Amino acid sequence: MIKMIAKLLKVINSETDPGQISLAFCLAMVAGLTPLNSLHNLFIFLLVLLLRVNISAFILGLTFFTGAAYLLDPLFHQVGLGILTAGALQGLWTSLYNITLFRLAKFNNSILLGSLFVSVIAFVPLYLLLNLLIRKYREHILAWVQKTRIMQLLKTSRLYSVYQAVSGWGGQS
Amino acid sequence: MKKWIRLQGLFVFIGLSLVLTIFWLVLLDGIVKRTIESYGTRAVGAKVELADADVKLFPLGLTLEGLAVTNPDKPMENIVEISRTALLLDPLQLLRRKIIVDEMSLTGIRLNTARKTSGAVKTSRPKESQQAPKKPAGGFCDDVSLPAIDSLDVQKILSAEKLESLELIQKLQNEIQGENNNWQKRLQELPGKEKFDLYRSRIEKLKSGSGGFGAGLLGSVGDVASLQKEIQADLDRLKNAQKEFDQLKAGVGGQIQQISAAPLKDVERLKQKYALSPQGLDNLGKLVLGQKVCGGLQKAAEWYERVKFVLERSKPKGDKEKEVKPQRGAGTYVRFREYKPLPDFLIRRARASFVIEAGEFSGKIENITPDQDILGRPLTFVFSGEKLKQFQALKMEGSINRVDPENPADRIALQIREYKLRNASLSSSADLPVTIKEGLADMDLQAKLEGSSLNGNLTAGVKSASFGTGEGAGKGAVLSAIGPALAQLSGFTVKVDVSGTVSDYQMRLSSDLDQALKSAAGKMIQQQVEKFEKDLKGAVLAKANGPLDQLKTDQNSLNVIGSQLADRLKLGSGLLGNVKRPF
Numbered sequence: 001m002i003k004m005i006a007k008l009l010k011v012i013n014s015e016t017d018p019g020q021i022s023l024a025f026c027l028a029m030v031a032g033l034t035p036l037n038s039l040h041n042l043f044i045f046l047l048v049l050l051l052r053v054n055i056s057a058f059i060l061g062l063t064f065f066t067g068a069a070y071l072l073d074p075l076f077h078q079v080g081l082g083i084l085t086a087g088a089l090q091g092l093w094t095s096l097y098n099i100t101l102f103r104l105a106k107f108n109n110s111i112l113l114g115s116l117f118v119s120v121i122a123f124v125p126l127y128l129l130l131n132l133l134i135r136k137y138r139e140h141i142l143a144w145v146q147k148t149r150i151m152q153l154l155k156t157s158r159l160y161s162v163y164q165a166v167s168g169w170g171g172q173s
Numbered sequence: 174m175k176k177w178i179r180l181q182g183l184f185v186f187i188g189l190s191l192v193l194t195i196f197w198l199v200l201l202d203g204i205v206k207r208t209i210e211s212y213g214t215r216a217v218g219a220k221v222e223l224a225d226a227d228v229k230l231f232p233l234g235l236t237l238e239g240l241a242v243t244n245p246d247k248p249m250e251n252i253v254e255i256s257r258t259a260l261l262l263d264p265l266q267l268l269r270r271k272i273i274v275d276e277m278s279l280t281g282i283r284l285n286t287a288r289k290t291s292g293a294v295k296t297s298r299p300k301e302s303q304q305a306p307k308k309p310a311g312g313f314c315d316d317v318s319l320p321a322i323d324s325l326d327v328q329k330i331l332s333a334e335k336l337e338s339l340e341l342i343q344k345l346q347n348e349i350q351g352e353n354n355n356w357q358k359r360l361q362e363l364p365g366k367e368k369f370d371l372y373r374s375r376i377e378k379l380k381s382g383s384g385g386f387g388a389g390l391l392g393s394v395g396d397v398a399s400l401q402k403e404i405q406a407d408l409d410r411l412k413n414a415q416k417e418f419d420q421l422k423a424g425v426g427g428q429i430q431q432i433s434a435a436p437l438k439d440v441e442r443l444k445q446k447y448a449l450s451p452q453g454l455d456n457l458g459k460l461v462l463g464q465k466v467c468g469g470l471q472k473a474a475e476w477y478e479r480v481k482f483v484l485e486r487s488k489p490k491g492d493k494e495k496e497v498k499p500q501r502g503a504g505t506y507v508r509f510r511e512y513k514p515l516p517d518f519l520i521r522r523a524r525a526s527f528v529i530e531a532g533e534f535s536g537k538i539e540n541i542t543p544d545q546d547i548l549g550r551p552l553t554f555v556f557s558g559e560k561l562k563q564f565q566a567l568k569m570e571g572s573i574n575r576v577d578p579e580n581p582a583d584r585i586a587l588q589i590r591e592y593k594l595r596n597a598s599l600s601s602s603a604d605l606p607v608t609i610k611e612g613l614a615d616m617d618l619q620a621k622l623e624g625s626s627l628n629g630n631l632t633a634g635v636k637s638a639s640f641g642t643g644e645g646a647g648k649g650a651v652l653s654a655i656g657p658a659l660a661q662l663s664g665f666t667v668k669v670d671v672s673g674t675v676s677d678y679q680m681r682l683s684s685d686l687d688q689a690l691k692s693a694a695g696k697m698i699q700q701q702v703e704k705f706e707k708d709l710k711g712a713v714l715a716k717a718n719g720p721l722d723q724l725k726t727d728q729n730s731l732n733v734i735g736s737q738l739a740d741r742l743k744l745g746s747g748l749l750g751n752v753k754r755p756f
Contacts, residue, residue: 017176045186046183046186048182049179049182049183049185049186050178050179050180050182050183050186051177051178051179051182052176052177052178052179073504076504077504077505080504081505081507084507085507090509093507093509094509094510097508097509097510097511098509098511098512100265100268100269103268103269103270104268104269106506108506108507108508108509109504109505109506110504110505110506110507111503111504111505112504114504
């Protein structure tokens, strides 16, 4: 895990496109908040591998969002149930219910649909926000952080030695 | 674009997917086996074991070898054992989370087989209280006991029984005693000899007055009239009392006459209670066959309860199309209308072959599902077998209909031809052990259960039979008479009608066995009854005659009162005659 964090720090501190890191977090959010053994997550994993996104960011994000999902389940259930029972959408759901692929995707599960709905809605805003934050970090905070006493102390820690080792690998994820 | 795409990731994805699929396929059989064993054990409450499971993908199917389901009530016995179960699944419906078995084949089904090891499991779930099937009214299932009329002890019976005749005699005696006392008091109040003597002296006085009745005419006429009036009034009182007394006497006489017949009524009552009348033999067929029929009926009820669970819904259905029960972590599956509705679980057709003691027979069951209302078709079954080891022919068909869950209707029809009986116990009771040493039986059963209303009839005929009454023969007079009669029989027919509700049903049994046994045992019973009646009559009369004589003596004591009343009337009437004499 320390290696993973160090790797992430290295990526954030490098010249890697912020979009690659943000997209990894956003995909991790979808996979983490929704039940992991869902059909759509197969597609998410395909995207993670096929697109040049930061895998460390994805794994860390997945860990974080999976934990968060347990706390948010009641909310997702309410949201999902609300959408599934909305009168105006009954025709759509009935049509999808009769399509095997959607039944296999378990779209009619309240938690799955609720969490998918929330994560898809939050996808683009989170992507943009993370992009912005990474850029701001690199522009304004990175140099200042390097000079702080805490960072000086950290440089003597095991985390930093790992970070150095990772940095030594060179290249991008 | 290159900046965003890494093609090697696609290969990694495909590689990982392949590895996972192969891994899954290798382990699948084991997973299915353990799942079936684990789920089955939980559902049954006793070990469910499987020798092997084999999943095939093309076409999608499953083969189970050596399925054994332990009887939870008898852990050393399998309720059912199936050598091979092969089923073909509808893959498209499986993707829709529906288990639709198009074709199922069960071979080598054996019932109630012995186990080598116990199949009991420790379960935290409280065992559902299984109600024993209710016995029918009418004592069919009770232990058989024949009345031992040859060993009836009259004195013992009389010491245990109260004789109504003695009670009636005692009651009347008390009444007579009471009336006697009352009338003694009334006699003292009624005009008697003393009063009439006073009248006589007044008459004498009037006669002996100056000039007799003629002297002082006006004054004496008034006195005579007054005297006449007084005597007449007393005579009227006496006449009324005598009338009343005569009524009492007649009533007592009538009661005594009735009571005289009471001892014979006691004899009749006790005879009915203790002695078996020849008419009582009408139900001997029920005594012999009732237990067997009852046992069969209860066994059928047990199997019906076992089979019924297949049709019970595993989960409560939501209101109309959706379930709205929140579940933490798992969520809720909302159901929507299906264009082509299908149950979640359905076995369209199951072919099964049973191996029982009598031989092997096979058949098919269609539409096994707990959601018949969705499918719109009832479960039907047909089984048949010919030239079996023990049967010439067997055919069983029926249906379990829950298409309208509010109005369930189940029916079964069973035909058995030439079932070979050998040392078949009809009644295992120690009092009336009857076995069919050899014989052939034909049987027709029709039963219908609509809602809670149960209707059924069974007609069975046994032919070419020889009977035995075992060691019990000779233990009682009735049985010793029945034994030879049974030995001479070569067959019988029996008809059983069942009606009522599942929880409260009536069973009527009629058989030509009744007539055969009745004619065999009737004469002996008649002789025994006559002897018992004679002894009983002598003993009852000996007990009742004394009190009856005493009653008659008490009745005579009333006659004394009657005589006194008559004397007083005679005396008064004589006096009145004297007063009326012409002047």
